[in-house]
Every structure is written in structure tokens, then in C-alpha cells.
Amino acid sequence: MKKLHLTALVAASASMILMSGCASTGTSQTADGALLGAAGGALAGQAIGRNTGSTLVGAAIGGLAGAAIGNNEEKKSRRYYRDERGYTYYVDSNGRRKYTN
Secondary structure: OHHHHHHHHHHHHHHHHHHHOOOOOOOOHHHHHHHHHHHHHHHHHHHHHOOHHHHHHHHHHHHHHHHHHHHHHHHHOOOEEEOOOOOEEEEOOOOOEEEOO
């Protein structure tokens, strides 16, 4: 039975890693990372602790870690520009300028 749980956990983790490489449409990478992290953390918590408490703790920790990783990836993919006054900005997904200075 333990091998079945481990196999299911490995398969779920591998599928989430593969899905995280897909480009998101309309949502931020931070939100996508939080969702995938929470799902993976919940699966890991359930496999390790086999109770509701460990599932919730795993989801919380996975969600925070996934959001942090997604936010970092989002920042790396931004293109920065400089306007005529010398201020640095990037264009968000809604087409608005977001100034960093």
C-alpha cells in the first residue's frame, strides 16, 4: 500500500512540474504558482500524515512556496523601459505602466 501512495505522489508531482512550464493566459504566474503549490502541498501532506491537519498544513506551505516562486518568475520575465523623464517602468498584463521608482 505504501508503494501505491508513493507512486501516486510521484505521478502527481511530475504532472504539476510539467504543467507549471505552460504559459498562463490571463492570470499571473504568482497565482498559478500558489495554486499548483497548494495542490502539491496538499497531496504531500496527505501522503505523509494521512489526516486533515497535515493536508491543510501541506497546502498552506505549498501555496506560500508556489506563490513565492511564481512571483520570482514573473519578475524575471518583465521588460523594463525608461520614459522621457528618466523613470523606469514595466507594462503589466492589462497594458498599464507600473513605475518602479
